[in-house]
Amino acid sequence: xxxxxxxxxxxxxxxxxxxxxxxxxxxxxxxxxxxxxxxxxxxxxxxxxxxxxxxxxxxxxxxxxxxxxxxxxxxxxxxxxxxxxxxxxxxxxxxxxxxxxxxxxxxxxxxxxxxxxxxxxxxxxxxxxxxxxxxxxxxx
Amino acid sequence: xxxxxxxxxxxxxxxxxxxxxxxxxxxxxxxxxxxxxxxxxxxxxxxxxxxxxxxxxxxxxxxxxxxxxxxxxxxxxxxxxxxxxxxxxxxxxxxxxxxxxxxxxxxxxxxxxxxxxxxxxxxxxxxxxxxxxxxxxxxxxxxxxxxxxxxxxxxxxxxxxxxxxxxxxxxxxxxxxxxxxxxxxxxxxxxxxxxxxxxxxxxxxxxxxxxxxxxxxxxxxxxxxxxxxxxxxxxxxxxxxxxxxxxxxx
Numbered sequence: 001x002x003x004x005x006x007x008x009x010x011x012x013x014x015x016x017x018x019x020x021x022x023x024x025x026x027x028x029x030x031x032x033x034x035x036x037x038x039x040x041x042x043x044x045x046x047x048x049x050x051x052x053x054x055x056x057x058x059x060x061x062x063x064x065x066x067x068x069x070x071x072x073x074x075x076x077x078x079x080x081x082x083x084x085x086x087x088x089x090x091x092x093x094x095x096x097x098x099x100x101x102x103x104x105x106x107x108x109x110x111x112x113x114x115x116x117x118x119x120x121x122x123x124x125x126x127x128x129x130x131x132x133x134x135x136x137x138x139x140x
Numbered sequence: 141x142x143x144x145x146x147x148x149x150x151x152x153x154x155x156x157x158x159x160x161x162x163x164x165x166x167x168x169x170x171x172x173x174x175x176x177x178x179x180x181x182x183x184x185x186x187x188x189x190x191x192x193x194x195x196x197x198x199x200x201x202x203x204x205x206x207x208x209x210x211x212x213x214x215x216x217x218x219x220x221x222x223x224x225x226x227x228x229x230x231x232x233x234x235x236x237x238x239x240x241x242x243x244x245x246x247x248x249x250x251x252x253x254x255x256x257x258x259x260x261x262x263x264x265x266x267x268x269x270x271x272x273x274x275x276x277x278x279x280x281x282x283x284x285x286x287x288x289x290x291x292x293x294x295x296x297x298x299x300x301x302x303x304x305x306x307x308x309x310x311x312x313x314x315x316x317x318x319x320x321x322x323x324x325x326x327x328x329x330x331x332x333x334x335x336x337x338x339x340x341x342x343x344x345x346x347x348x349x350x351x352x353x354x355x356x357x358x359x360x361x362x363x364x365x366x367x368x369x370x371x372x373x374x375x376x377x378x379x380x381x382x383x384x385x386x387x388x389x390x
Binding site: 025028060112113115117119123 | 173174177178182187188191259262263264267270274277278
């Protein structure tokens with residue numbers, strides 16, 4: 001999974017061996033933001049570039065910006081990828097069983113907690129294989 | 141103009157910071173694992189919003205001002221949050237009611253700020269609105285669960301409503317700063333959604349089988365820097381490290 005897969009890198013341009021990067025947070029308080037910026041800085045230095053990283057808020061990040069590849073990698077890692085806006089509401093608010101377990105693919109799953117291990121996720125459990133897993137909430 | 145805008149940014153940020161601090165006190169102490177995680181997640185969202193506002197204020201403030209000096213090195217009278225958010229955690233009922241009232245207010249305030257003539261404030265608000273709606277969903281669902289729950293939970297949450305709702309009136313008092321921001325097109329006229337706020341609150345209370353307290357609104361002036369006795373204790377904890385080890389970083 002890369003920052004590009006996640007869609008948090010908004011723009012990149014290079015001028016005389018200096019790279020200007022625009023980063024955007026998934027959620028306002030995402031504690032990984034500073035780490036991502038530091039990692040990008042280190043990676044660029046290693047490649048021989050200076051960097052200037054700017055945090056931008058507008059337009060606000062949405063889960064639509066996660067690439068297809070990113071969604072696949074999320075699922076592979078054990079985090080269910082976000083459903084569409086309307087299906088997400090039906091799953092999170094109406095409690096419909098729509099989110100597929102990342103372990104056995106069954107949709108016989110239920111929400112355990114509206115908030116998961118990080119702000120961007122909710123906690124689910126599969127009622128067939130009993131696997132607990134995170135669901136990446138749809139954000140639009 | 142910049143000075144008033146800076147104060148307005150502090151007002152917006154201070155509400156989120158003091159409430160975020162109150163919620164952070166519950167980290168590891170929530171009534172269940174899920175609620176513990178939820179409340180600290182909400183705290184984190186609020187702190188993210190605080191950073192956005194304070195980073196902006198720091199840019200307006202010149203070289204010696206940073207988001208940290210704004211957050212940690214002010215005196216009590218220059219914090220401009222409403223008195224509601226200072227109120228102690230007491231029990232889970234108080235935590236939920238305080239959160240519910242704040243979230244409900246923000247569900248009107250944030251969309252209004254999205255139309256701000258100040259582009260930066262509009263962007264911060266647009267970023268926050270999704271978080272606010274999610275928080276409101278959490279606090280509203282707990283209002284209903286506790287209200288329609290056991291005798292004990294109902295009595296406790298009703299007590300919290302009786303205690304905290306009168307503080308909500310302060311949200312809608314237009315201070316000099318807010319009036320000026322309204323005239324500049326930066327902030328909303330708070331009176332325009334006061335009625336809607338109370339009718340939405342009432343709607344939830346009815347569904348939660350709770351009653352609307354009849355007590356008169358409390359006259360408090362947190363937004364002008366006059367705080368309750370709780371504020372000193374909060375700032376003591378919040379500022380201790382920065383005052384003991386100036387400019388320390390984690």
